[in-house]
Amino acid sequence: MIRTAPEETAGLKQGEGFLSLRGLTRRYGDFVAVDDFNLDVPKGELVAFLGPSGCGKTTSLRMIAGLAPSTSGHIVVNGRDITGVPPYQRDMGLVFQSYALFPHMDIAKNVAFGLEMRKVPKAEAAERVREAIAMVRLTGKEHHRPAQLSGGQQQRVALARALVVRPSILLLDEPLSNLDAKLRDEMRNEIRDIQKRLGITAVFVTHDQMEALTICDKVVVMNHGKLEQMGTPHEIYEHPKTAFVAGFVGRINRLAGKASGGVAEVAGLKVAAPGFNGPVEVMVRPHRVSLSTDGVQADGERHALPGTVTRATFAGDILEYEVEAGGTIMKTEAATRGGEAVLAPGTPVTLSWRPQDTYVYAAS
Amino acid sequence: MDERPISPVLKGVTLVMFLFLLAPLIVVVPISFSGDAYMAFPPTSWSVKWYGAIFHDAQMTAAFTISILLAIVVTVISLLVGLPAAYALVRLKPRGAEALGSLFTAPLLLPTIVLGLAILLVFAPLGLLGTFQGLVAAHLIVTLPYAVRVLSTALATLPIPVEEAAATLGARPLTVFFKVTLPMMRSGLVSTAALCFLVSFDEVVLSLFMTGPRLSTLPVAMYHHVEQQADPMVASLSVLLVVLTLVVVLIVDRTAGLAKTFVK
Numbered sequence: 001m002i003r004t005a006p007e008e009t010a011g012l013k014q015g016e017g018f019l020s021l022r023g024l025t026r027r028y029g030d031f032v033a034v035d036d037f038n039l040d041v042p043k044g045e046l047v048a049f050l051g052p053s054g055c056g057k058t059t060s061l062r063m064i065a066g067l068a069p070s071t072s073g074h075i076v077v078n079g080r081d082i083t084g085v086p087p088y089q090r091d092m093g094l095v096f097q098s099y100a101l102f103p104h105m106d107i108a109k110n111v112a113f114g115l116e117m118r119k120v121p122k123a124e125a126a127e128r129v130r131e132a133i134a135m136v137r138l139t140g141k142e143h144h145r146p147a148q149l150s151g152g153q154q155q156r157v158a159l160a161r162a163l164v165v166r167p168s169i170l171l172l173d174e175p176l177s178n179l180d181a182k183l184r185d186e187m188r189n190e191i192r193d194i195q196k197r198l199g200i201t202a203v204f205v206t207h208d209q210m211e212a213l214t215i216c217d218k219v220v221v222m223n224h225g226k227l228e229q230m231g232t233p234h235e236i237y238e239h240p241k242t243a244f245v246a247g248f249v250g251r252i253n254r255l256a257g258k259a260s261g262g263v264a265e266v267a268g269l270k271v272a273a274p275g276f277n278g279p280v281e282v283m284v285r286p287h288r289v290s291l292s293t294d295g296v297q298a299d300g301e302r303h304a305l306p307g308t309v310t311r312a313t314f315a316g317d318i319l320e321y322e323v324e325a326g327g328t329i330m331k332t333e334a335a336t337r338g339g340e341a342v343l344a345p346g347t348p349v350t351l352s353w354r355p356q357d358t359y360v361y362a363a364s
Numbered sequence: 365m366d367e368r369p370i371s372p373v374l375k376g377v378t379l380v381m382f383l384f385l386l387a388p389l390i391v392v393v394p395i396s397f398s399g400d401a402y403m404a405f406p407p408t409s410w411s412v413k414w415y416g417a418i419f420h421d422a423q424m425t426a427a428f429t430i431s432i433l434l435a436i437v438v439t440v441i442s443l444l445v446g447l448p449a450a451y452a453l454v455r456l457k458p459r460g461a462e463a464l465g466s467l468f469t470a471p472l473l474l475p476t477i478v479l480g481l482a483i484l485l486v487f488a489p490l491g492l493l494g495t496f497q498g499l500v501a502a503h504l505i506v507t508l509p510y511a512v513r514v515l516s517t518a519l520a521t522l523p524i525p526v527e528e529a530a531a532t533l534g535a536r537p538l539t540v541f542f543k544v545t546l547p548m549m550r551s552g553l554v555s556t557a558a559l560c561f562l563v564s565f566d567e568v569v570l571s572l573f574m575t576g577p578r579l580s581t582l583p584v585a586m587y588h589h590v591e592q593q594a595d596p597m598v599a600s601l602s603v604l605l606v607v608l609t610l611v612v613v614l615i616v617d618r619t620a621g622l623a624k625t626f627v628k
C-alpha cells in the first residue's frame with residue numbers, strides 16, 4: 001500500500017483527526033516513557049506505531065485505551081476529550097500481544113462478552129457473534145476453549161472479540177509477534193482486509209518495519225518516547241527525516257563526513273548538504289547502490305566510490321556484496337537475473353548511486 | 365514440572381518416607397475391624413461392630429456434627445475475609461503490603477499451645493469459652509493466614525491483560541472481578557477451601573482450650589474418649605476421618621488438579 005504523499009500529508013497537517021493526541025506524556029519518576037506525543041489519525045485509517053522495544057509504543061496505546069494514566073496531555077476521539085474516561089466507557093477494541101482471551105469461556109462466550117456488557121439483546125448478540133466468528137474464519141470452533149486453539153486462531157478470536165462490539169477505534173499491540181513467520185504474513189493481510197472492510201480507525205503497534213510499511217496508511221516512527229517522524233510508508237522510507245528513521249526503517253549504509261558551506265566531504269566525495277555544518281552522517285540504502293567492475297567515474301549523475309569486495313552472498317533472489325570502501329564496509333544488493341558471475345573477495349569494484357538517494361544527517 | 369530421570373536412591377528414600385507416613389494406618393486399619401473389647405494389635409477376632417458403635421455414641425455423633433459445621437463456617441468466613449484481604453495486598457498494593465502480608469501469616473509461626481493460651485486469656489472474660497462462636501474465632505486465627513497466603517499466590521499469578529481486556533470491552537471493575545478474576549482463581553479458591561476445611565476439622569490444641577462439657581469437636585471428643593476407655597472405636601473413627609480427608613483431597617484433585625494446587 002504505497003501511495004503518493006501530497007493529499008495524505010495535507011490531511012494530517014490540518015490537525016483534524018478522528019483520534020487526536022495532544023501533548024500526551026507519561027513519566028515514570030524521572031524517566032519519560034512517552035514525551036509530548038502529538039498525532040492526528042483520520043477516520044478509517046490504519047496507523048502504525050513503529051519503533052524499537054522500549055520506545056513507548058505500549059505505554060502510548062495503553063493511555064489511548066485508558067488502561068494507564070497519562071502524566072499530562074489529552075486524548076480526543078471524534079471531537080470529545082476522553083482523557084479522564086475509564087477504559088470501560090471508551091468504546092475501544094484492544095488486541096493484546098498475549099491474546100488475553102478468557103480461559104474459562106468458550107470461543108462464542110469470549111466473543112459475546114462485549115455485547116453482554118453492552119446489554120445487546122440475546123438474539124441480535126447471537127447473530128453478531130456468529131458473524132464475527134465467521135469473519136475471522138473460525139466457524140465450527142464456537143464451543144472450543146481458547147487453550148484448544150492454535151496461536152493464530154487465538155489471535156483471530158481476540159480480533160473478533162474486539163471488533164464484534166463495533167468499537168470506535170481498534171488498537172493492536174504487536175498482535176503478530178507471537179506467531180510464526182508464515183502465519184504472521186497471512187494474519188497481517190487479514191487484519192488489513194478486515195480493517196478496510198469495516199472502515200475502522202486503527203492503531204497498530206509493531207517493532208517490525210515490514211508490518212508497518214506493508215499494511216498501514218500512516219507510520220509513526222518512535223524512539224525514546226519521542227515521535228521521530230510521521231508519514232505515509234512511502235514518505236518514511238524515501239524521505240526519512242532523521243538518521244534514526246533512516247536506520248530503523250529499511251537497511252542503510254552509513255559514511256562519516258564533514259560538512260561546510262552546504263557541501264559534505266565524505267571519503268573523497270562531495271555530497272550536497274545544504275544547511276549542514278560540522279560532522280555529518282551520509283547514508284544510502286544498499287539496493288540503491290550499484291556495483292561495477294569497469295571503473296565508473298563520479299559525475300553530476302552519480303556519486304562513485306572505489307572499493308574492494310570483502311564478501312559475496314548469493315541469497316537466491318538477491319545477490320549481496322560487502323565492499324570495503326570509504327573507510328567502512330558498504331553493502332549492496334541487487335536482484336539476481338540469472339547467469340551473472342559472483343565476484344570473488346578482493347575484486348576491485350566501483351560503487352555508485354544517485355545523489356537523490358543520498359541522505360545527510362548531522363552526526364550525533 | 366520438568367520430567368527428569370529419578371535416581372534409585374531418591375526412589376528408595378521416597379519409599380521409606382511413605383512407609384513411615386503410612387505406618388499408623390497399618391496399625392489403625394486392622395484395629396478398626398477388631399472384634400475385641402480392648403485395643404490390641406493384632407486383634408484376636410474380626411468384626412465391624414466398632415463402626416456401628418460410633419453411630420450409637422451420642423457424644424461422638426454430636427461432636428462430629430459440630431466439627432463438620434465448624435469446618436464449613438470457618439471455611440466460608442476464611443474465603444469471605446481472605447479474598448478481599450488478598451486482593452487488597454496483591455492488587456491495590458498499599459504501603460507496607462509486604463509487612464502486612466507477613467503479619468497476617470505470623471500466627472502460623474507461633475506454637476499452637478501459645479496461641480491457645482492467649483486465646484483462652486482473651487476469650488474467657490468475653491464469655492466465648494465453650495461457645496460455637498468462640499470455636500469459630502479460634503479456628504479463624506489459624507485458617508485465615510492460610511487463606512490469605514494461598515489466595516494471594518493465586519491472584520498474583522493471574523494474567524492482568526485478561527482483566528484489562530474485559531475492561532476495554534465495557535466491564536466495570538466489579539463485573540471484571542466476578543466475571544473474570546474470580547472464575548480464573550477457581551483452583552486457588554478450591555484449594556483454599558479444602559485447606560481451611562481440613563485444618564479446622566483436624567485442629568486439636570486450640571479446640572481443647574475452647575471446648576467445654578456441652579460443646580466438643582470430634583478430635584477433642586476422641587481424645588477424651590481414649591483417656592477414659594481403651595476400646596477400638598477411636599480406630600474405626602480414625603479410619604472414617606482418613607476416608608473423609610481423602611474425599612476432600614480427591615475433590616480438589618478433580619476440580620483443580622492436586623499437584624497444581626498444593627505443590628506450587
Ligand SMILES: Nc1ncnc2c1ncn2[C@@H]1O[C@H](COP(=O)(O)OP(=O)(O)O)[C@@H](O)[C@H]1O
Nearest residue numbers: 028031033051052053054055056057058059060
Ligand atoms: N511501570 C513502569 N515503571 C517504570 N518504567 C516503565 C513502566 N512501564 C514501562 N516502563 C518503561 O517505559 C518505556 C516504554 O515502555 P513500553 O511502552 O512498554 O515500550 P514498547 O512497547 O515500545 O516496547 C520502557 O523503557 C519501559 O522500561
Ligand SMILES: [Mg+2]
Nearest residue numbers: 057058059174
Ligand atoms: Mg510493547
